[in-house]
Amino acid sequence: ADVLLAVEGLTVEYAGAGDPVRACTDVSFTLRRGEILGVVGESGSGKSTLITALTRLQRPPAVTAAGRVLYHPREGGAPIDLVALSGRRLRALRWTRLSIVLQSAMDALNPVARVGAQFVDVLRTHDRSMSRAQAWDEARRLLGLVGISADRARGFPHELSGGMRQRATIALALACRPELVVMDEPTTAVDVVMQRQILAQVLRLRRELGFAVVFVTHDLSLLLELADRIAVMYAGRIVELAASHEIYRSPLHPYTRGLRDSFPPLHAPVERLEGIPGTPPDLKALPPGCPFAARCPHAFDRCRHELPPLSAHGHRAVACHLHDPDLRDSEEAPS
Ligand code: SF4
Ligand code: MG
DSSP: OOEEEEEEEEEEEEOOSSSOEEEEEEEEEEEETTOEEEEEOOTTSSHHHHHHHHTTOOOTTEEEEEEEEEEOOTTOSSOEETTTOOHHHHHHHBTTTEEEEOTTGGGOSOTTSOHHHHHHHHHHHHOTTOOHHHHHHHHHHHHHHTTOOGGGGGSOGGGSOHHHHHHHHHHHHTTTOOSEEEEESTTTTSOHHHHHHHHHHHHHHHHHHOOEEEEEESOHHHHHHHOSEEEEEETTEEEEEEEHHHHHHOOOSHHHHHHHHHSOOTTSOOOOOOOOOSOOOOGGGOOSSOTTGGGOTTOOGGGGTSOOOOEEETTEEEOOGGGOHHHHHHHHSOO
16 A cells, blocks of 8 residues: 555653653554545544654653654655654655644744745755745745735735735645645634635645645544544544544444534534533543543443453444454354
8 A cells, every 4th residue: 555654553651750641542543645634632632742743843741652653755665763763864854755734833934034035945945956036936836826925925924814824834834845744733723714715725735736644633523524534532542543434424433423423514504512521531540441431421341441442443443342343243243
C-alpha cells in the first residue's frame, strides 16, 4: 500500500511529582499518501498530545515514552523514524516534507513583517537557487491558491481579516510542497461560514497538490465533511478508526455514537442533541477496565475490569468488548 506515515505504539507521558501521567497510550495507525485523517476527541483526550509528539513539537514535561513514527519518503528508500531523528535532520524535513498549522494559526504570522516577505523567507531558506523576485512571484501565487489577492502580499498581517490570516498560514504551510500537513484545530477561531470555506479550500488543494493531512479537532461534524478516515480518541487511546461515512452511518463504539449524536446533522434540521452525560476520567487515576465504562450505556461486568484492546473489524478498528472479535467468531461459528 502507499503508506506515508506508520505510527506504532506511540505513548506520551507527562513527568511530574509522582507517577508520570500518560496522555497518549499505545497509539497506532497508518496514513496513506494524499489521505486526510481526522482525529477527534474531547479536550484532554490526547489528540493534541498525539500530534505534538508525532511532529516532535512536544516540550517537557511531555516525553515520548515509547513508539515509532515511520515516515516513508516519496522517493522511496528506508522509512525514517521521526521519534528517533536528531533535531538537525528533523529541521531538514520541516516545511519540505512535513508542515504544521497549529491552533493559534491566526497568530502564527509575524506581525511586523509583510505577509509576502514571510513566504519569501520560507521559500528561499529551503531553495537557495530561488531569487528574491521569483520568491515574491511564488508568494503571490500561493496566496492566490487560498483566494487572497496578490496585492495583499505587500501588506501586514493585521491588515488581513482573521479568516484571511488563517488561509495565508495554510498557504505558507504548503509553500515547500510538503507530503504531510498536520493541522490542530486550525479553524476554531473563525466563524462557521469562513470555516466551511477554509475546509473546502483544503480539500481542493489536496486534490491539486496531493499532500496528506492529519487534522485534529473536537468537532466531529467538521471531520465528517473533510476527512477520508476518522480516529476517535478517548482518555489517551484510539477507541475507533473507520472511514468517515462509517463513523457517520454505523459507529461501532458507544462513545463514537454519543459524539455523532451530540452534533446536529450537517444538511438537515436539528433533530437530536443528546450529548454524552458525564466527563472523561482523570488520566492520573484511570479505572482498570474500559476508560469509557462510567459513561457507557452498554457497560457490563467485563468492562469494569478488563481494558478492551483496539481490534480489527474488517478494515476498521474498535476498542469495545461489545465488538470482541473472539465473541464475534463464536457467534458466527455453527453451534
Ligand atoms: Fe461500553 Fe464496555 Fe464497550 Fe467500554 S467496552 S465502550 S464500557 S460496552
Ligand atoms: Mg488541544
